[in-house]
Amino acid sequence: MxxxxxxxxxxxxxxxxxxxxxxxxxxxxxxxxxxxxxxxxxxxxxxxxxxxxxxxxxxxxxxxxxxxxxxxxxxxxxxxxxxxxxxxxxxxxxxxxxxxxxxxxxxxxxxxxxxxxGTAAAEGSLLLSGTGAVAIAVKDRTMAARADGHGWLLGDRGSGFWLGRQAVLAAMAELDGEGPATVLTDLVIESLRLRGSSPVAGPASGADAGADTPLTAREMVAAVMSEPPTALARLAPLLTAACEGGDAVAKAIADRAVEHLAATLTTVRGPDATSPIVLAGSVLTNPTPVAERVRRMLRERWPDAEVSRAxxxxxxxxxxxxxxxxxxxxxxxxxxxxxxxxxx
Amino acid sequence: MxxxxxxxxxxxxxxxxxxxxxxxxxxxxxxxxxxxxxxxxxxxxxxxxxxxxxxxxxxxxxxxxxxxxxxxxxxxxxxxxxxxxxxxxxxxxxxxxxxxxxxxxxxxxxxxxxxxxGTAAAEGSLLLSGTGAVAIAVKDRTMAARADGHGWLLGDRGSGFWLGRQAVLAAMAELDGEGPATVLTDLVIESLRLRGSSPVAGPASGADAGADTPLTAREMVAAVMSEPPTALARLAPLLTAACEGGDAVAKAIADRAVEHLAATLTTVRGPDATSPIVLAGSVLTNPTPVAERVRRMLRERWPDAEVSRAxxxxxxxxxxxxxxxxxxxxxxxxxxxxxxxxxx
Missing domain, CATH: 3.30.420.40 (ATPase, nucleotide binding domain)
Known part of the structure; x- marks a missing residue:
C-alpha cells in the first residue's frame, strides 16, 4: 500500500x-x-x-x-x-x-x-436510445424511477433496434406492394447483402448477378432471421441517410421514434421539471434525425432544462x-x- | 410391387x-x-x-x-x-x-x-392464425399469392405469438402504471410462474411466498426472455379466458388481432370474391374470441363465401x-x- x-x-x-x-x-x-x-x-x-x-x-x-x-x-x-x-x-x-x-x-x-x-447534477433525467431505450429519473444521485428498458421483444421503443426493425418493415411493405416507395428499401437490401452470413449475401445465380437481383420481402425476413434480433440495431443509421435525402417514410419513422421516446421520458419526468436532461446512446449522441427531433421536443416541453450529452x-x-x-x-x-x- | x-x-x-x-x-x-x-x-x-x-x-x-x-x-x-x-x-x-x-x-x-x-375447391382463400399468421390465395390448386407469414420478428400479425405478446404488454402496462387494470395481468403472472424454467417460477423468499408476491414488469420481461420468443404463443389462450370474463383490454386486443388478420386476408382476396375461405391454425379453429370475430368479419365482408375449418x-x-x-x-x-x- x-x-x-x-x-x-x-x-x-x-x-x-x-x-x-x-x-x-x-x-x-x-x-x-x-x-x-x-x-x-x-x-x-x-x-x-x-x-x-x-x-x-x-x-x-x-x-x-x-x-x-x-x-x-x-x-x-x-x-x-x-x-x-x-x-x-x-x-x-x-x-x-x-x-x-x-x-x-x-x-x-x-x-x-x-x-x-452528462452532468454533475444530483438530480435530473436521462433519456437513452442505443441498441435499447430507457429513461430514468435521478434523485440524490440514485435512480428514483425508470421507464421502458424492457428489451427488444417487449419494449425499447424508439431504440436503435426499433429503428432498424421499422426500416426493414418499411422495405418489406414496399416489396409486398403494401406500402409507399422509400429509399430505405434499397438501403436495407444493400446493408443485408453486405453481411456475409446472410442468405441474400450470395448472388442468386451466376458469378455476380447478386447486386441487381431484386429481393423479396420473404428473402429479407430470412436474412434478418439469420442473425440475433438485436443485430437490427445496426440498420438504424440507414434512417439518417434516408432522412437526409428527404425520404418521407424515413422521416415518419423518426417522428414516431421521438413520440415513443417522449412518452418514455414523460413517465419519469413531470412537465414542470427544470433539472438537467442527459441524452445517451448512439441514436441520441450522434447527429441523427432522431437526436435532432428529440432536442427540439425537449426545447418545447422543458424549455428551462439544460440538455447535455453523456x-x-x-x-x-x-x-x-x-x-x-x-x-x-x-x-x-x-x-x-x-x-x-x-x-x- | x-x-x-x-x-x-x-x-x-x-x-x-x-x-x-x-x-x-x-x-x-x-x-x-x-x-x-x-x-x-x-x-x-x-x-x-x-x-x-x-x-x-x-x-x-x-x-x-x-x-x-x-x-x-x-x-x-x-x-x-x-x-x-x-x-x-x-x-x-x-x-x-x-x-x-x-x-x-x-x-x-x-x-x-x-x-x-378445409375444402375440395380448386380456388379460394386460406387464413391461418396459429403460432404464426398467413393468408394465401389459391388458384388451380396452387398458391397464387401470399400475405404476411413473415415470422414473429417482422410479421405474423394477429397470430398466437402476437396475441401472447399483447397479453404480456397489457400486463406490463398495468404493472408500470401506464395502462388500465386487466385480468390479463394476473393470468399472465400465473402462467409465467407455472413454467419451471422461468425466473419467476420460484418463490421470491421463504417456502411458499411466490404465489402472492406481486411481479414487476421487469421480472415479467426476464421470465419471457428466458424462453424462445415463440413460446409467447402459449399465452394466447389467456385472451379467451379474459374475453369470456368481459375484460375490456382483452377484447380490444382481440379486435386488433382481427383487424390485422382482415388486412392480411384482404391483401390476397378481392372484395367481390365468392370462393370458399378456409380457416386454419389453433387461434381460428378453436372457439376463441378471435375466431368468433373473424367469422363475423368474414360474414360482413364476404357474405356469399362458404367458410370452413381446416x-x-x-x-x-x-x-x-x-x-x-x-x-x-x-x-x-x-x-x-x-x-x-x-x-x-
Missing part, C-alpha cells in the same frame, strides 16, 4: 469492458479494456473473464491495496431500486476476490452512470467512486477525468 | 411429423408419427431423422414400390411461387433415397395443404397426392380420408 489513494471506474457493456484507475485529483494511473462483460447477454463466465482482463490491465504496476472504492456500471442490469440481484454476481465476486482489491465494490445501473457522464461512462463511474471516498470532486477534477481520451 | 397403388400424405410441422399411406379408394394402409420435422426451426439433420422415422412407421408391412406419389406439406417453408429452395432439401432427399420409394416427391407449402384440408393436414396431403395419380378423388373418398382418426 502506497500513499496514493485510487478509485476504479468501470463501464461494463455488451461489446466492451472499460476500466479507469484514477487519483482523487482526477489523474489517470491506469486503464484497461476487454471484450463485452455483460453477464446477461454473454453468460457469467465469459463476462467475468472480460472483467478480470480489463481490471488486471488497469492495475498493471499499481498496488490493489490502494484502491479505496470501485463503481461498476453494468449495461442492461446492475443495482435496481427494487433490490434485484446483480446478474452474474457470483462469477464477478470471484474476479474481485482474485484482484487483491479489498474495498467496497459498488454496482450501479448503466443508466445512472450515463446520467453522471460522455465517457468509465470516467463517470470513476467520478462517482471519488464522491464515495470524499467530498464531491471539484469541477476541475471532473474536467480532468472526462478529458482522458478513451475510445468509446 | 403388389397390385395396390398407394400414395403418401405428409404433414411436417414444428412439433410433429405425420404420415398417412392410403389407397385410391381412401383406405388407410399405414400411418406414422414422429417429432417435429421442420428443417428451418430444428436443423436439417434432426428434421430428416423425424421424417425417416414417421415414413418408416407408415410403410411398415407395405411395399415402397407401390407408392405412386408423395405430397409433403411443410410448415413455415415448402415450395414457393417464386421457386425458392426447399429448406433442408438435401437431408430430406437422402431420407427418400433410403425408403425405397421411387415415385415423385412433391413439396407443398403448409398453407396450401391447410386449404385442401381438418387433418396429412389427410389433405394424401388427397392431393391421389389427385396427382388419377382424377380428382370423389367426395366419398375425401370423406373417408378425413374420417381417419388422427391426433392433431
Amino acid at each position: 502506497t500513499d496514493e489513494a485510487l478509485v476504479l471506474g468501470l463501464d461494463v457493456g455488451g461489446t466492451s469492458t472499460r476500466v479507469l484507475a484514477v487519483t482523487p485529483h482526477g489523474l489517470r494511473r491506469g486503464a484497461g479494456r476487454a471484450s463485452g462483460g455483460n453477464p446477461t447477454g454473454l453468460g457469467p463466465e465469459r463476462a467475468a473473464a472480460a472483467l478480470a482482463e480489463a481490471v488486471a490491465q488497469a492495475l498493471t504496476g499499481l498496488d490493489p491495496a490502494d484502491v479505496r472504492h470501485v463503481v461498476l456500471g453494468l449495461a442492461g442490469g446492475g443495482a435496481l431500486p427494487s433490490g434485484e440481484d446483480m446478474p452474474g454476481g457470483e462469477a464477478f465476486t470471484r474476479v474481485w476476490d482474485q484482484t487483491g482489491i479489498r474495498c467496497p465494490i459498488e454496482y450501479e445501473p448503466d443508466a445512472l452512470i450515463a446520467f453522471a457522464a 460522455l465517457d461512462g468509465a470516467a463517470a463511474a470513476a467520478w462517482l467512486a471519488l464522491a464515495r471516498i470524499g467530498p464531491m470532486p471539484s469541477p476541475d477534477v471532473r474536467e480532468r477525468l472526462f478529458s482522458i481520451p478513451t475510445a468509446s | 403388389t397390385d395396390e397403388a398407394l400414395v403418401l400424405g405428409l404433414d411436417v410441422g414444428g412439433t410433429s411429423t405425420r404420415v398417412l399411406a392410403v389407397t385410391p379408394h381412401g383406405l388407410r394402409r399405414g400411418a406414422g408419427r414422429a417429432s417435429g420435422g421442420n428443417p428451418t426451426g430444428l436443423g436439417p439433420e434432426r428434421a430428416a431423422a423425424a421424417l425417416a422415422e414417421a415414413v418408416a412407421q407408415a410403410l411398415t408391412g407395405l411395399d415402397p414400390a407401390d407408392v405412386r406419389h408423395v405430397v409433403l406439406g411443410l410448415a413455415g417453408g415448402g415450395a414457393l411461387p417464386s421457386g425458392e429452395d426447399m429448406p433442408g432439401g438435401e437431408a430430406f432427399t437422402r431420407v427418400w433415397d433410403q425408403t425405397g420409394i421411387r415415385c415423385p416427391i412433391e413439396y407443398e407449402p403448409d398453407a396450401l395443404i391447410a386449404f385442401a384440408a 381438418l387433418d393436414g396429412a389427410a389433405a396431403a394424401a388427397w392431393l397426392a391421389l389427385a396427382r395419380i388419377g382424377p380428382m378423388p370423389s367426395p366419398d373418398v375425401r370423406e373417408r380420408l378425413f374420417s381417419i382418426p388422427t391426433a392433431s
Whole structure:
C-alpha cells in the first residue's frame, strides 16, 4: 500500500469492458479494456473473464491495496431500486476476490452512470436510445424511477433496434406492394447483402448477378432471421441517410421514434421539471434525425432544462467512486477525468 | 410391387411429423408419427431423422414400390411461387433415397395443404392464425399469392405469438402504471410462474411466498426472455379466458388481432370474391374470441363465401397426392380420408 489513494471506474457493456484507475485529483494511473462483460447477454463466465482482463490491465504496476472504492456500471442490469440481484454476481465476486482489491465494490445501473457522464447534477433525467431505450429519473444521485428498458421483444421503443426493425418493415411493405416507395428499401437490401452470413449475401445465380437481383420481402425476413434480433440495431443509421435525402417514410419513422421516446421520458419526468436532461446512446449522441427531433421536443416541453450529452461512462463511474471516498470532486477534477481520451 | 397403388400424405410441422399411406379408394394402409420435422426451426439433420422415422412407421408391412406419389406439406417453408429452395432439401432427399420409394416427391407449402384440408375447391382463400399468421390465395390448386407469414420478428400479425405478446404488454402496462387494470395481468403472472424454467417460477423468499408476491414488469420481461420468443404463443389462450370474463383490454386486443388478420386476408382476396375461405391454425379453429370475430368479419365482408375449418393436414396431403395419380378423388373418398382418426 502506497500513499496514493485510487478509485476504479468501470463501464461494463455488451461489446466492451472499460476500466479507469484514477487519483482523487482526477489523474489517470491506469486503464484497461476487454471484450463485452455483460453477464446477461454473454453468460457469467465469459463476462467475468472480460472483467478480470480489463481490471488486471488497469492495475498493471499499481498496488490493489490502494484502491479505496470501485463503481461498476453494468449495461442492461446492475443495482435496481427494487433490490434485484446483480446478474452474474457470483462469477464477478470471484474476479474481485482474485484482484487483491479489498474495498467496497459498488454496482450501479448503466443508466445512472450515463446520467453522471452528462452532468454533475444530483438530480435530473436521462433519456437513452442505443441498441435499447430507457429513461430514468435521478434523485440524490440514485435512480428514483425508470421507464421502458424492457428489451427488444417487449419494449425499447424508439431504440436503435426499433429503428432498424421499422426500416426493414418499411422495405418489406414496399416489396409486398403494401406500402409507399422509400429509399430505405434499397438501403436495407444493400446493408443485408453486405453481411456475409446472410442468405441474400450470395448472388442468386451466376458469378455476380447478386447486386441487381431484386429481393423479396420473404428473402429479407430470412436474412434478418439469420442473425440475433438485436443485430437490427445496426440498420438504424440507414434512417439518417434516408432522412437526409428527404425520404418521407424515413422521416415518419423518426417522428414516431421521438413520440415513443417522449412518452418514455414523460413517465419519469413531470412537465414542470427544470433539472438537467442527459441524452445517451448512439441514436441520441450522434447527429441523427432522431437526436435532432428529440432536442427540439425537449426545447418545447422543458424549455428551462439544460440538455447535455453523456460522455465517457468509465470516467463517470470513476467520478462517482471519488464522491464515495470524499467530498464531491471539484469541477476541475471532473474536467480532468472526462478529458482522458478513451475510445468509446 | 403388389397390385395396390398407394400414395403418401405428409404433414411436417414444428412439433410433429405425420404420415398417412392410403389407397385410391381412401383406405388407410399405414400411418406414422414422429417429432417435429421442420428443417428451418430444428436443423436439417434432426428434421430428416423425424421424417425417416414417421415414413418408416407408415410403410411398415407395405411395399415402397407401390407408392405412386408423395405430397409433403411443410410448415413455415415448402415450395414457393417464386421457386425458392426447399429448406433442408438435401437431408430430406437422402431420407427418400433410403425408403425405397421411387415415385415423385412433391413439396407443398403448409398453407396450401391447410386449404385442401378445409375444402375440395380448386380456388379460394386460406387464413391461418396459429403460432404464426398467413393468408394465401389459391388458384388451380396452387398458391397464387401470399400475405404476411413473415415470422414473429417482422410479421405474423394477429397470430398466437402476437396475441401472447399483447397479453404480456397489457400486463406490463398495468404493472408500470401506464395502462388500465386487466385480468390479463394476473393470468399472465400465473402462467409465467407455472413454467419451471422461468425466473419467476420460484418463490421470491421463504417456502411458499411466490404465489402472492406481486411481479414487476421487469421480472415479467426476464421470465419471457428466458424462453424462445415463440413460446409467447402459449399465452394466447389467456385472451379467451379474459374475453369470456368481459375484460375490456382483452377484447380490444382481440379486435386488433382481427383487424390485422382482415388486412392480411384482404391483401390476397378481392372484395367481390365468392370462393370458399378456409380457416386454419389453433387461434381460428378453436372457439376463441378471435375466431368468433373473424367469422363475423368474414360474414360482413364476404357474405356469399362458404367458410370452413381446416381438418387433418396429412389427410389433405394424401388427397392431393391421389389427385396427382388419377382424377380428382370423389367426395366419398375425401370423406373417408378425413374420417381417419388422427391426433392433431
